[in-house]
Amino acid sequence: MQQQDYTWLIIKELSGDITPDEATALKAWMSLSPENARTAEDIRRSWNAADHWQPQVNIDLDRDFEKITARINEPELTVVKRPNAFSTRQLLKVAASLALLLLAVWGMKSYQIFKQNVIQVAVQQEDKRRIDLPDGSRVWLRKGAEIAYNANLSTSNTREIALIGEAYFEVAHNPEKPFRITLNNGGHVEVLGTEFNVQAIPGQDEWSVLVQSGKVRFDPQPGQRGLILQKGQRGVFSHKTAKSALLQPTTMNELAWQRDGLSFVSTPLAAVIQDMEKYYGCKIRLDNQAVTNCPYTAPLVNQRVETAIQTLAASFDLQMTRNEEGVFVLKGGVCKE
Amino acid sequence: MPPTLDSSADRALLSALKAGDEQALRRIYDLAYIGLVRDLRRLIRDEDTCRDIAQEVFVELWRKRETLQVHTSLHAYLRRAAVNRAINFLKTQQRIDLQADDQQWHNEADTQETDAEIREQQGQLETALHQAIENLPEKCRIVFTLSRFEQMSHREIAEQLGISVKTIENQLTKAMKTLRETLTRYGQMSSIVILWLLR
Incomplete structure (x- = not known):
C-alpha cells in the first residue's frame, strides 16, 4: 500500500471511523519502521x-x-x-453560580495555554546532558531525548514537563505542586516523591519507569489509571499488548547511562551479563550453566568493554574468547565469594 | 470545549424553560451562545452570519420549548441544531459547490500560505497551525471541522453534504497533509513543544 492509504487510516483512527481490520493493518504498518511510527505520530499531533x-x-x-x-x-x-417566585429564584441562584464556575474554569484553561513561555531542550549530539529546572529539580537527558517546560515552572501551580525519549529525574520535593511528565502518547508519569528514570522512546514497544527513591505514578496511556511505583520498582508498559506490569529488577542498571557506569551488588552472573550486553551493546555467551547464579559485586563498571568482561571473567576463573561474530564467549569457571 | 451545561443544570434549566421562564432562556443563552458562535465560525467565515444562525437556534428553542425532547445534553442539542443550520446555509445560501473539483481551490490555498509563513516566523507554532486551518480551502475546512469538532462520522458528513465518502477522504487527507507540513516546517524541536502544549 502507498503512503497515502496509511495517512487515511491514521485519520480514520483519529476520527473513530476505523474498522478492526484496518486498525490491525495500521498497527502492523506503524511497527514496520520508526519513520512510519513518526509519521503517524506527526499526524496525531497535528490532529490534536x-x-x-x-x-x-x-x-x-x-x-x-x-x-x-x-x-x-x-x-x-x-x-x-411565571412559576412561583421562590423556586424560580432558587433555581436561578444555582444556575448562576454554576455558570460562573464553568466560565471561571474555562477561562483559566485557555489563559494557561496561550500565555506561557515554553522552553525546549533537545540532546542530539552528547550522550547526556543535565538540565537544572527553575524549581530546583534536575533532569538528565539521554541522547535523543527532548523536554519542554514552562519558563515560570517555579511560580506556576503545577509543574508540567513534556518528554520524548529517556531521561532521569531528580525532582525537588514540593508536595503542594505535583510534578507531572507528559509522554508523547499522552500518557503521564506523576511524581509523588523524588528520583526515577523514564524510558519513553517513540517506536519502541516497551516503555518503562524505574524508581530510585520515593514514589511515582505511571499512567502509560491517556485516561488509563496506571501503576504506583515505589523505590526499586520498575513499571513496564508494552504498546503491543497495551498492558503494564510492575517488576522488581535485580539491578538498577537501567540508570547506568546517567551514572556513567554499571554497578553490581551480589548480582547473579546471568543478570550481570544481561546488563553488560545492554550497556555496551555487545553479545556475551555463558557456556557453563553451573555459574549462572554466582553472585558478582563491582561498585562501578565503566571501563572499555574488553577490560570490563576480562575483570568479570577473572573473578570466576572463566576463559574469555571472542568468536568470529564478535561474541564474547565465557567458558569453564567456578562460583566464588 | 466551551463551558458545558451539566446534566443537573440541564434539567433545572429545561424545566424552567418549559414552564415559560424567559430568565431560563437567558441563562442558557449566557452559557452557550458564545461557544455556539465560535463553533459556527469554524464552518462559516462571516461572523454576522454565525451570530444570526446562533440567534435562530435560541428563537427556535423558545418556540419549541413545550415539545422539546433533549436526549443527550442541552449543549449537545444546541450545537447540533446550530451545525445543521450552518450546513443548510452553506448548501443553499452560500452556494458552495461541494461537488466541485478540488482544482479550483489551489490558487486560493497557495496565496494564503504566505500568511501562515509570516506567523511562523514570529515563532508561534500554535498560531501558525490555527492559521493553517483557517486558510484551508473552504470545502476542506468544512469537512475537517465536521469530523474533528462535531464528532460526525465520515458517512454522516457525506450524507449531510451530499457528497461521496471518497471526497471526504480526499479532503481530510489534504487537511492533515497541510497541517503536518506546517508542523514539520518547525523542525524536530517543535514536536516537544506541541506535546507540552497538549499535555
Whole structure:
C-alpha cells in the first residue's frame, strides 16, 4: 500500500471511523519502521493541535439577546407564565453560580495555554546532558531525548514537563505542586516523591519507569489509571499488548547511562551479563550453566568493554574468547565469594 | 470545549424553560451562545452570519420549548441544531459547490500560505497551525471541522453534504497533509513543544 492509504487510516483512527481490520493493518504498518511510527505520530499531533483552534469572535451578549427577544416577540405576543417566585429564584441562584464556575474554569484553561513561555531542550549530539529546572529539580537527558517546560515552572501551580525519549529525574520535593511528565502518547508519569528514570522512546514497544527513591505514578496511556511505583520498582508498559506490569529488577542498571557506569551488588552472573550486553551493546555467551547464579559485586563498571568482561571473567576463573561474530564467549569457571 | 451545561443544570434549566421562564432562556443563552458562535465560525467565515444562525437556534428553542425532547445534553442539542443550520446555509445560501473539483481551490490555498509563513516566523507554532486551518480551502475546512469538532462520522458528513465518502477522504487527507507540513516546517524541536502544549 502507498503512503497515502496509511495517512487515511491514521485519520480514520483519529476520527473513530476505523474498522478492526484496518486498525490491525495500521498497527502492523506503524511497527514496520520508526519513520512510519513518526509519521503517524506527526499526524496525531497535528490532529490534536487543532484542539485549541477557536476562531476569535467579538460579541456583545446583551445586544444579541435583544435581537433574540425581538424575534421571539415579532410574530405573536408570547404569554409568559411565571412559576412561583421562590423556586424560580432558587433555581436561578444555582444556575448562576454554576455558570460562573464553568466560565471561571474555562477561562483559566485557555489563559494557561496561550500565555506561557515554553522552553525546549533537545540532546542530539552528547550522550547526556543535565538540565537544572527553575524549581530546583534536575533532569538528565539521554541522547535523543527532548523536554519542554514552562519558563515560570517555579511560580506556576503545577509543574508540567513534556518528554520524548529517556531521561532521569531528580525532582525537588514540593508536595503542594505535583510534578507531572507528559509522554508523547499522552500518557503521564506523576511524581509523588523524588528520583526515577523514564524510558519513553517513540517506536519502541516497551516503555518503562524505574524508581530510585520515593514514589511515582505511571499512567502509560491517556485516561488509563496506571501503576504506583515505589523505590526499586520498575513499571513496564508494552504498546503491543497495551498492558503494564510492575517488576522488581535485580539491578538498577537501567540508570547506568546517567551514572556513567554499571554497578553490581551480589548480582547473579546471568543478570550481570544481561546488563553488560545492554550497556555496551555487545553479545556475551555463558557456556557453563553451573555459574549462572554466582553472585558478582563491582561498585562501578565503566571501563572499555574488553577490560570490563576480562575483570568479570577473572573473578570466576572463566576463559574469555571472542568468536568470529564478535561474541564474547565465557567458558569453564567456578562460583566464588 | 466551551463551558458545558451539566446534566443537573440541564434539567433545572429545561424545566424552567418549559414552564415559560424567559430568565431560563437567558441563562442558557449566557452559557452557550458564545461557544455556539465560535463553533459556527469554524464552518462559516462571516461572523454576522454565525451570530444570526446562533440567534435562530435560541428563537427556535423558545418556540419549541413545550415539545422539546433533549436526549443527550442541552449543549449537545444546541450545537447540533446550530451545525445543521450552518450546513443548510452553506448548501443553499452560500452556494458552495461541494461537488466541485478540488482544482479550483489551489490558487486560493497557495496565496494564503504566505500568511501562515509570516506567523511562523514570529515563532508561534500554535498560531501558525490555527492559521493553517483557517486558510484551508473552504470545502476542506468544512469537512475537517465536521469530523474533528462535531464528532460526525465520515458517512454522516457525506450524507449531510451530499457528497461521496471518497471526497471526504480526499479532503481530510489534504487537511492533515497541510497541517503536518506546517508542523514539520518547525523542525524536530517543535514536536516537544506541541506535546507540552497538549499535555
